[in-house]
Amino acid sequence: MAQFKIVTDSSSDVLKLDTTPFASAPLKIITANKEYVDDEHLNVEEMVNDLQGYKGRSSTSCPNAEDWLQTFGDADFVFCVTITGTLSGSYNSALSAKTIYEETYPDRKVFVLDSKSTGPEIALILEKLEELISENKDYDTICEEITNYCQSTRLLFMLESLKNLANNGRVNSLVAKMAGILGIRLVGKASIKGDLEPLNKCRGERKALEATVENMQKEGFGGGKVIIAHCFNISIANELKEMIVSQFPSSVIKIYSCRGLCSFYAEKGGFLIGFEAE
Ligand code: X90
Numbered sequence: 001m002a003q004f005k006i007v008t009d010s011s012s013d014v015l016k017l018d019t020t021p022f023a024s025a026p027l028k029i030i031t032a033n034k035e036y037v038d039d040e041h042l043n044v045e046e047m048v049n050d051l052q053g054y055k056g057r058s059s060t061s062c063p064n065a066e067d068w069l070q071t072f073g074d075a076d077f078v079f080c081v082t083i084t085g086t087l088s089g090s091y092n093s094a095l096s097a098k099t100i101y102e103e104t105y106p107d108r109k110v111f112v113l114d115s116k117s118t119g120p121e122i123a124l125i126l127e128k129l130e131e132l133i134s135e136n137k138d139y140d141t142i143c144e145e146i147t148n149y150c151q152s153t154r155l156l157f158m159l160e161s162l163k164n165l166a167n168n169g170r171v172n173s174l175v176a177k178m179a180g181i182l183g184i185r186l187v188g189k190a191s192i193k194g195d196l197e198p199l200n201k202c203r204g205e206r207k208a209l210e211a212t213v214e215n216m217q218k219e220g221f222g223g224g225k226v227i228i229a230h231c232f233n234i235s236i237a238n239e240l241k242e243m244i245v246s247q248f249p250s251s252v253i254k255i256y257s258c259r260g261l262c263s264f265y266a267e268k269g270g271f272l273i274g275f276e277a278e
Contacts, residue, residue, distance in 0.1 A: 004133050005075035009063055009090050010038035011083035012122035013229055013259045020130050023071035025063035027083075027090070027261045032056045038260030048232060048263050059168055060264060062090035068097035077139045078110040079129050079146070081122055083261075085114040086194035087170050111143050113150065116194030119262045120227035120274030121155040127225075154219045154277050155190040156199075158208045158236075160269040162186065170265070171196050187211045189219070205236055213243050216275060223248035224276030228255045231263045231270050240273070 002021040008014060010026045029036040029047065031054055036047050051058065062083070063071075072078045080098070085091030091114045098110040115122045128149045132142045159165075166176030175198050178184060184201050185208040191197040199215055202208040226244060230237040237255045244251055258266060266272060 002073075002075045004077050004079070005073065006079050006081075006126060006129050006133075007068070007071040008081045008122060008126060009083055009094075009261075010259055011088070011090070011118045011261045012081065012126060013119055013256065013262055014123055014126055015040050015259070017126065017130055020133050021073075021075065023073065025067045025071045025090075027063065027088075028061045029058065029260055029264045030061060031058045036260055042260045044258070044260055044263055045232070047260060048268055051264065052268065057167070058164065058264075060261060062088045063093055065093050065096035065100060068094050069101060072097065072101050072110060076108055078108070079142070080110055080112045081115050081125050081129070082112065083118045083122070084116045084190065084194035086116065109139060111139075111146075113146065114194065115150065116192070117153075117155045117190040117274070119155070119258065119266075119272040120229045120256075121153050121190065121272075122274075123227050123229075124153050124225060124274050124276065125150060152277050153274060154216075154221075155272060155274050156212055156215055156219070157188055157190075157196075157266065157272045158202075158212060158270060159186045159188070159266060161267045164265050164267060165196070187215065189215065205239075209236065209240055209243060212240060212273065213247065216244070216273075217247075219275075220277035221248070221251075221275050222278040223250035224252070224278070226251050226253040226273065226275045228253065229258045229262060229266075229272045229274075230255070231258045231266045231268055233269050233271060236269075237271055240271070 026039040082091040162176040200211040
């Protein structure tokens with residue numbers, strides 16, 4: 001039996017880890033025609049293209065306790081990181097699963113962490129967990145250190161449309177409208193509370209990128225780890241990377257493309273950026 005296991009939901013965009021047993025609980029994206037399961041089999045490009053031409057209702061659903069229990073499997077200690085509990089029921093389901101698991105196996109423990117975020121900020125947290133485990137730290141120490149680490153990570157995002165967020169009641173419609181104007185991009189952050197906090201309305205991509213880098217600095221970025229997740233906008237992700245490197249040569253930057261859940265909400269052209277603050 002594995003001693004440690006790391007689990008998360010598909011909002012993290014992470015499908016595998018290098019050195020630690022790992023599982024991910026998929027969220028689902030639902031339209032009147034189709035249900036997309038956000039696991040490793042999902043064809044994200046096809047989903048995003050389907051959705052672009054789709055005019056009907058669409059929604060998402062989070063893992064339930066049973067889904068989470070399946071990811072826990074057989075491990076002495078499970079670290080479970082969820083999408084923000086402020087906008088999703090995933091965190092509460094994970095807590096129910098923890099209760100059931102610990103009652104069933106009194107010797108095992110599950111640490112459930114509400115990331116208050118999504119995507120690349122969760123990815124940073126998972127990388128850190130893997131690092132702490134590989135350093136042979138014990139369960140309690142890892143719980144404490146990962147809780148501290150979360151205080152130092154941040155998430156910013158740039159969105160061209162907030163249609164899906166607004167239609168599903170995840171932002172108020174006023175915020176959604178200002179990003180709906182052609183050519184306006186909304187730059188914002190994951191708030192301390194774990195919801196969307198608008199920061200700047202920018203005309204054009206260039207302005208949005210400049211605002212993003214300025215906000216990173218304001219948030220205390222000094223050249224640490226950065227992960228950029230984009231929804232079919234690799235050129236803007238590369239441009240952002242270059243701007244960051246030129247101002248902070250010590251930064252270590254990764255780029256990847258969003259999986260299903262983040263693609264659904266960030267929409268085509270958008271990006272999310274997770275980073276370490278000082
Ligand atoms: O439970 C569910 O159905 C999932 C609901 C998720 C709602 C929010 C997803 C946001 C995805 C959009 C930009 C970043 C926002 C960060 C806020 C913490 C990405």
